[in-house]
Structures are given as C-alpha cells and as structure tokens.
Amino acid sequence: MGRVKTIARRTFLIGSAAIAGGVAFGTWQYKKAIPNPLLADEAYTLTPYVLIDANGVTLITPRAEMGQGVQTTLAALLAEEMDLDWDQVQILHGPASRAYFNAAILEEGAPFVPTDTSWLAETVRGAMHIPAKFLGMQITGGSSSTPDAFDKMRAAGAVARAALVDAAAQRSGFAAGDLITARGAVVLPDGTEIPYADLAADAANSDLPDTPPLKPQSEWRLLGRALPRKDMLGKVTGTAQFTADIRYPGMLFATARSNPGLGAGVTSYDAKAALAYPGVEDVIEVPNGVAVVANSTWAAFKAMELVEIVWDPAPYAGTDAEMRAQVEASLTADHQDSRNRDDGDVAANLPTDAWTAEYTVPYLAHATMEPMTAGAWLDGDRLRVWAGNQLPTQVLKEGAAITGLDETAIDVETPVMGGGFGRRAEMDFIKQAITVAKALPNRPVLLTWTREEDMTHDAFRPMAMGRISGTVAGGEIKALDLHLAAPSVISSQMGRIGLNLPGPDATIVQGAWEQPYTFPNYRVTGYRVPAGVPVGSWRSVGASQNAFFHESAVDELAYLAGVDPLEFRLNQIDHLPSRKVIEAVAAASNWGNPPAGRARGVAFCLSFGVPTAEVIEVAMTPQGLQMTGAWAAVDVGIALDPSIIEAQVQGGMIYGLSAAINGEITFDGGHVQQTNFPDYDGLRMPQCPPIAVTVLENGSKIRGIGEPGTPPAAPALANAIFALTGQRIRALPLGKAIGFA
Amino acid sequence: MAYSLTVNGETRLIDMPGDTPLLWVLRDGLHLTGTKYGCGVAACGACSVHVDGQAVRSCQTLLEDAANAEVTTIEGLGTPENLHAIQAAWLEHQVAQCGYCQSGQIMQAAALLAETPQPTDAEIDEAMGGNLCRCGTYPRIRAAVHSAAATLKG
Structure with a gap:
C-alpha cells in the first residue's frame, strides 16, 4: 500500500525515531475531536496535512484527483504558507479518515441564494459544517474542495511553519521573530539554512502554536499562478498508477456482471461453463450480480459471457x-x-x-474514460482496498459491513482516477470487489467492469x-x-x-x-x-x-x-x-x-x-x-x-x-x-x-x-x-x- | 503455445491464448499498464499503440496477429527521464486532466507526426477524431501537437 500506511503503523514523535517515521503537522478549528489517521498514538489529535521525513516534505491532499487538478491546488495552499519551493513538494492522497471531512459540501443545500451574504445566510451556511463534520464524510464533489480547503490547508501550513521556526529558534538561540523561512528551510540571521527535515523531530515535540496570521494575498508566490500539475509527468508517460495499474504478486483479475434491472438481485446462476474456461479460478456471487475471477482480465471477460444468470425483475417502470x-x-x-x-x-x-x-x-x-474498477485484498486480518473513489470514508463502512472487520483494520488507497464526474461517489463496484476478496482470502483481486457494464449500470x-x-x-x-x-x-x-x-x-x-x-x-x-x-x-x-x-x-x-x-x-x-x-x-x-x-x-x-x-x-x-x-x-x-x-x-x-x-x-x-x-x-x-x-x-x-x-x-x-x-x-x-x- | 513479440525493443515470450487482444497481453501479461482499456470495441482510442510504426487499437489486435511484430507502447515512446518531443509538448501545455486517455492520444499524435510532420488543425482533427477524451482536453491537445511539430522540425 501507499507510503502513508507504512508510516502510520510506526510509533511517532519519540526522540530521533520521529524523523525515520515522519512527522505530521496540522491544525484546524475543531482540533480535538477526530484522531489523526497518520498517528498511531491517538493522543496527538492534529489534522495531518504535512508530513516531514528524511525524504523531505510530503503534503497530504485528501481529495480525489479525478482530473480536476485538485491535488495540485491543495498542495499549493500548504506550500505557500510553508515557504516551500514547488519542486520540493511531494503529494499523497492519504488514508480514508473522518479527519479529512468536507465541511463545504453541504453549503449548496442551504436555503439562501449564493448571492446572499447576510449575517443569517452566512450563519446557516456555517451551521451546515457541523452536520458535515458529524457525518465525517471525506467526499470530493460539489465543487467544494477548494472552498473547504482554502483556510484549512493554509492554516495547517502556517502552523507547521511556526512550529519549525520555534524549533530553529530554540536550537539556534535566536528569537523566532528574527528567523525567516525560504526554500523549505528556516534561515537564520547569519544566512545559515536549517532544512525542515532537520527540525521536524524537535518541532513535533513542542506544543503546536495557535494558527498564526496567514500570508496576505500580495505576498503569495505560488497561489494565483499557473503551476505545473504534480500529476502531469506520470500522465504523459503512462507511469501514473490508476486503480487497474497497481499490481501485487499473485494478483487475480476479475470482472462482474450486474443485474440489468438496476438495483435488483440474482435469482439463480449456472457457472459450469465459465468454470471450465481456461484461466478461470472461481465464480462468486456478489451484490447485485456475479463475478468471474481468472488469471487475466480478458479471460474473466470471456468467461463472464458463459455464466447463465436468471435476474430478479427491475424494481421500476420498464420503458x-x-x-x-x-x-x-x-x-x-x-x-x-x-x-x-x-x-x-x-x-x-x-x-x-x-x-x-x-x-x-x-x-x-457519466461515462468516465476509466470504467469502474476496484481492487481488494483480505490480507491476514486486514482488508486493503484500492479504488478510485470520491468517498473513501464510506469504503471503510462498506468494507467493515462485508468482512466483519473493524474499520481500523481496513486500509483504503485512492489512486488517481480516469474521470469521476460524480460516478465514483457510488460504492457498487467497490462492494463487489470486497466481496470477491472475502471469498478468496489472501489473494489480491482486481475487479474491472467492461465498458458495457459501466454504461448500463450507472x-x-x-x-x-x-x-x-x-x-x-x-x-x-x-x-x-x-x-x-x-x-x-x-x-x-x-x-x-x-x-x-x-x-x-x-x-x-x-x-x-x-x-x-x-x-x-x-x-x-x-x-x-x-x-x-x-x-x-x-x-x-x-x-x-x-x-x-x-x-x-x-x-x-x-x-x-x-x-x-x-x-x-x-x-x-x-x-x-x-x-x-x-x-x-x-x-x-x-x-x-x-x-x-x-x-x-x-x-x-x-x-x-x-x-x-x-x-x-x-x-x-x-x-x-x-x-x-x-x-x-x-x-x-x-x-x-x-x-x-x-x-x-x-x-x-x-x-x-x-x-x-x-x-x-x-x-x-x-x-x-x-x-x-x-x-x-x-x-x-x-x-x-x-x-x-x-x-x-x-x-x-x-x-x-x-x-x-x-x-x-x-x-x-x-x-x-x-x-x-x-x-x-x-x-x-x-x-x-x-x-x- | 507461446508467442514471440517485440515490445519496446525487447523480445518477449508470451504464454497466453492467441486470440487474446494485445491490450490484455500488454496489461495483464507484461504488466505494461500505460496502455488503457476504455471500450474494447475500437471506439475510444485509449488503447492505441504502434505496431510496426502504425497506430492501432490494441483491443482489436490479437496476439497471434501481432506475433513477431514490433510493438511500441507509451512506455517505449519516452520515459519520465527522457521524454519524447510529444510528451514534452503535453507537459508544456499541461494537457492531461484525468489522464486516462492520454497514452492513446499521445501514441496517435506520434503516428500523425511521423506521417504528417506539419499538420494543419483540420489534419489534427481528422487524425485524432477516433480518440475520445471525456475531460475535454481537445483545445490543449491541438496546441500541444503544433508545439511538438515545431520541436521535431528543429
């Protein structure tokens, strides 16, 4: 799985070990409520957007990258306040966590026209953030990512910067006010630069300050400019890893056919011919359909055509x-x-x-270019799910419901996705992949819908x-x-x-x-x-x-x-x-x-x-x-x-x-x-x-x-x-x- | 039986049925995942690769028909450390949004420029019409193809 999970399972913030594991920074207004998913020790209740380790600074951009460039913009918000150079910035989507809930998503539902900026309208919009937090939904949609992140992520960057400056002040003996930051380092009055990576462990051991004042717009170096997108190089060289591009040893390839009567179930099915198809490992009933598991996606597609399925009738009008x-x-x-x-x-x-x-x-x-695709792996006592999706916290819930595992035993990775447009807020294909993984413990399974399944099951x-x-x-x-x-x-x-x-x-x-x-x-x-x-x-x-x-x-x-x-x-x-x-x-x-x-x-x-x-x-x-x-x-x-x-x-x-x-x-x-x-x-x-x-x-x-x-x-x-x-x-x-x- | 295939200059033995589409040979046999599955019916171009220098839809090219041919995929066109001029132009114009169709777009554009080094807008439209992009990157693709043409002209 991704780097964050590796880091998250280590012990943090203990002396010099901190730098090996990485240090997470962040803050926001409800900072005590939700555990930091990057920290094993839940006593540290900071919202984690900034991770510093020996490799440098990694910014957590917990919104789905569907092509809209959101991860680049979210990273720029943090990097601006931290005085990082753009080429120093690495980004990660991060794990599924309620800590990354989207507060702005419900604002659109408030009964005030957007042009109404009265006290009452703003108060009600603000109140919408409370149910959003209660739901704890880490959701990408509603054109809400940037408004949600604009203050939150700049504040996280500013707090991290202040903590690093404090650490440098204590180490150097200079007053914090005499220090500046540039190029990912604290700069002492004599010109000495202490890289953030050298200060991270000290900074993490001190109390984080309240949010310092944010930079005025006139001092922005990154925001307001066209930045090279962080996902661009991978996407023009075929090296960006979409869901179906992630490979594990021993991985199986699956596909599913779902009831063409949308939402209805399977009456019965006959898998005999499909099981005899070369390369087929198994045929498994999944929510609303049947999946074939094989040694290649193509074999699964071909064998799927051989499964005879009797469907329950569609629960709605016919034409x-x-x-x-x-x-x-x-x-x-x-x-x-x-x-x-x-x-x-x-x-x-x-x-x-x-x-x-x-x-x-x-x-x-929706007809996204990438058909619905999800990977799942019941790996010992943990469930791993990798799937382009707009609602990773819901993947935790679905995974727990299907496998009986606790949500804390589930890792969700959200790779870049081949278009979303709202489609990947749905859980149908992900539930099917998890169901297959449960039936085949200890085997990673990649489930890919055909274009035909995708078009007809939206x-x-x-x-x-x-x-x-x-x-x-x-x-x-x-x-x-x-x-x-x-x-x-x-x-x-x-x-x-x-x-x-x-x-x-x-x-x-x-x-x-x-x-x-x-x-x-x-x-x-x-x-x-x-x-x-x-x-x-x-x-x-x-x-x-x-x-x-x-x-x-x-x-x-x-x-x-x-x-x-x-x-x-x-x-x-x-x-x-x-x-x-x-x-x-x-x-x-x-x-x-x-x-x-x-x-x-x-x-x-x-x-x-x-x-x-x-x-x-x-x-x-x-x-x-x-x-x-x-x-x-x-x-x-x-x-x-x-x-x-x-x-x-x-x-x-x-x-x-x-x-x-x-x-x-x-x-x-x-x-x-x-x-x-x-x-x-x-x-x-x-x-x-x-x-x-x-x-x-x-x-x-x-x-x-x-x-x-x-x-x-x-x-x-x-x-x-x-x-x-x-x-x-x-x-x-x-x-x-x-x-x- | 195993088939011999030259992919990105390297000869590979493939033990998959001869009627397996090249797309799945590349993706699931060789784990060259830059080539994408979009439609399976040659309607979207996401799976475009070069076979003996021609842009083809790998979802419609069977392994047995591609045997002994020279196949080039996006991974063979250029690498992050050594970009092809077309990839560099895509980077310069920040073309990709979701990026899923872009391997196919780039392979199609490479074939176009090999044939027509200085294409007009109409020639670009004609050559790229089979490559669907749902994010709507067409305006930047046009600009990037012109840039790449200028670079390649030198």
Missing part, C-alpha cells in the same frame, strides 16, 4: 416512455417539494394566455422536465414561473449509503431558484418524481438540467420582447459579479458581430456560487451543424490556479456539450439500451470549437470550478441554433432534432 409519463404526472401540488423562490405575485401577473413551454431532458450516464443523471410560463412588458420579463420536476438525487444517492436526509431536495431546483435575475414576479417550484431508476450526482447535478430549462425560457422571452438576448439578461441582473461575466463574454466574443453565416447563443447560470456566462457560435455546413467558436467567463472569487481553472471550464463546457448533442440513456424492459461509446458518444475533436475562457475575481468568496462550466453549455448551444435556424429545440439531446457535423 423511458413510462418514466416520462411519471415525470409529467408529478407536476402536481401533491408532489411539490420546494418553493424557495416566490417573488412578487406570479399568479396575478400571468395572463391565462401567457407564453408557456415544456422542456425535457433524458437520463445521462447512477444516472435523472430524466427531468420543466413547465415554464412567462410574460414580458417594456422589453423585460414581468413574470416568470418555473415548475421543475425530477426525482431526488440526494435521496437516491444517500439512500444507497444508508442515510436518510429529510426535507426538500435543493438539487431539484438547483440552477434555477437561486439565479440573480430581478424579475418582479418570479417563482420556482420543485416537484419530486417518485423514486425509480437509481439516480446520482452528474457534473453540476440539478443545474445540468435546470440551466437548460431556465436559460432557454429566458431566451425565448427575449425574442418575444424583441430585445437582444445578451442585453436582455444584463438588463435584469443587478448582481455585480454576474453582470461582469456576461459583459466579459460579450467583449471576448465581440457579441453582436458574428462572422457572416454564423450565429451566436448566450446562456448564464450561477451554480456552486460561480456566475458563469457562455457564448456559442454555430454555422451550417454541408455535413450538418458545426460549432465554430465558444467563449466562457467565470467568477471564482479568488483564482488560485488560472491554468487549472481554464482547463476545468473548457472541460465542463465540453462535458455539457457532449450531453446536449448526443447524450441519452433510454430503457426497455427496465434495461438500459445504450451499451458503449458508439451509442453514447462524447464530443470528438473535430466537433470541438476553440474555447476562450475569461476568469474574473469580483466575487466575495473563493469558489470551486469543477462543475460551473457545464450548466450553460446546453442552453447556449440551443439558443445559438435558434439564432441561426429559427428552430427552438426544447428536448435534449439536440442531435435528435438537428443534424450535427
């Missing part, structure tokens, strides 16, 4: 037509889930013949619908009434890990209810569709559908009002950072002056606290519609790494455009009909326009950027298609209504 009828039938008062926005008097201001439209979106798969972005009415007067929206229906992602997702979160689900109206428009009569009502197909968090969650509904409707009303769609939005938003991103895409794209034969669409969405405006330009070619340009502007409050932010916005946009053009999961007999990329494709390079990104910093708080690039992409494209062709497409994917090149 997507029936599912769509359920969604539509849920737009009634008895399904109402929330009405967090009800400005003015919508009913009184909507005439009976007001403009009304219905918008629909289908189920979507926790899908839900099918959803918006019924929207509006009216315009004097070139502006006078009333806008949104009725939004979707199943509860939170209830489905939390239910699968045994949690029941009562109350309305903010994701049903996310990306619509909290928008900074000033329409005088403005109402957003969410309706909860009864649970059916398992649904999950898909990059930007509810905003992925609601931005399409909301921004298509605003666009339609702009045309009804006879006002330029970009001006129309600007005229009805007074939130300054939001206005600035719209002005920025207007300037960058030279809005209003598209090249001959081309047309543009614009969309805006405030999601995860980030105002985002996007413009897409299209042209018709003999081969079909082609995107010829794209512009995005975002406001993240404080931009820690401009290069990573640009990549996330481009990637988020492309992810949204892929779904907007091609993405649709359909069902027949309760089974998913799309099985591989040929029938659920992503955007390809020839379809991808140049994308220019502007990053602004007018917002009041630092924000994460993994998701906000996605929501405006679909409506910006749909609005561009309308501008070019006059065709208003209200159902995704767009590719069903118009041909793309």
